[in-house]
Amino acid sequence: MELPLTGERTVPGIPAENYWFRRHEAAYEFLAPQVAGRTVLEVGCGEGYGTDLLAGTARRVLGIDYDALTVAHACATYGAASFVRANLAALPVPSGSVDVVATLQVVEHVWDHAEFVGECLRVLRPGGRLMMTTPNRLTFSPGLDVPLNPFHTKEFTAAELTELVAAHGFVIDAVLGLHAAPRLTELDARYGSFVAAQLEVPPEQWSAELLRDVTSVTTADFPIHERDVDASLDLLVLAHRLG
Secondary structure, eight states: OOOOOSSOOOTOOOOHHHHHHHHHHHHHHGGGGGGSEEEEEEOTTTSHHHHHHHHTTTTEEEESSSSSHHHHHHHHOSSSSEEOOOOTSOHHHHHHHHEEEEEOOOOGSOOOOOHHHHHHEEEEEEEEEEEEEEHHHHSTTTTTSSOOTTTTTBOOOOOHHHHHHHHEEEEEEEEEEOOOHHHHHHHHHHSSOHHHHHHHHHHGGOOHHEEEEEEEOOOOGOEEEEEGGGOOOOEEEEEEEEO
16 A cells, blocks of 8 residues: 655655665654654554664554554554554543553644643653654744745754644653754755755756765764754753653
8 A cells, every 4th residue: 555645754665765765764763763662653654664664673663543444554554563543632541550652753743732732642652752853943844934834833953843842741861863964064065055956846846966866864863962963963862750
């Protein structure tokens, strides 16, 4: 079952999507060792590739998404995790029942951010961990009052995201950034903006050079660390619920 490309979710296996897919996949690879042996709830699992990756180390993983077609696709494609359709503001999971809530590139899509973070807190056991990523507003929509992506309701800076998470019962453990490695910086210099070059025209109008460069991107091109977070591409907040 194939999912349509809407711009709202990243889909693997499509050459023109490879930059965005690897950028998202890098965060999953970074988090996978940290969920080893734990019960994980992924809120807003999308296509399911990341849920499946986390299932490679976790004891059990449940992925939740609101879109019925997406959930059906995930169920049919990935056997290591379970998937269910549900409202992300009313998670169908008992309070205090999971070790980890992972929610990657989701908070920027929801309408009631306080309600969303509160639901993430509710389902976590005392001491349970929250792992959240989102585009960095300072680099994703620089200088704009309205998000560049029409599917985003609100984008955050690192300070805004940590304030939101801490205001709803979490203790912040780390604030990290997903950055562009030197090779991507070189591509930016060559194209003026590597991302803008991908968005300027439809993929069928790309040059052979651009397609080659996009398909060459790997997760190694997106290091994650705590230096220069405000200059990062995406933000990663790690937090826990008090015991």
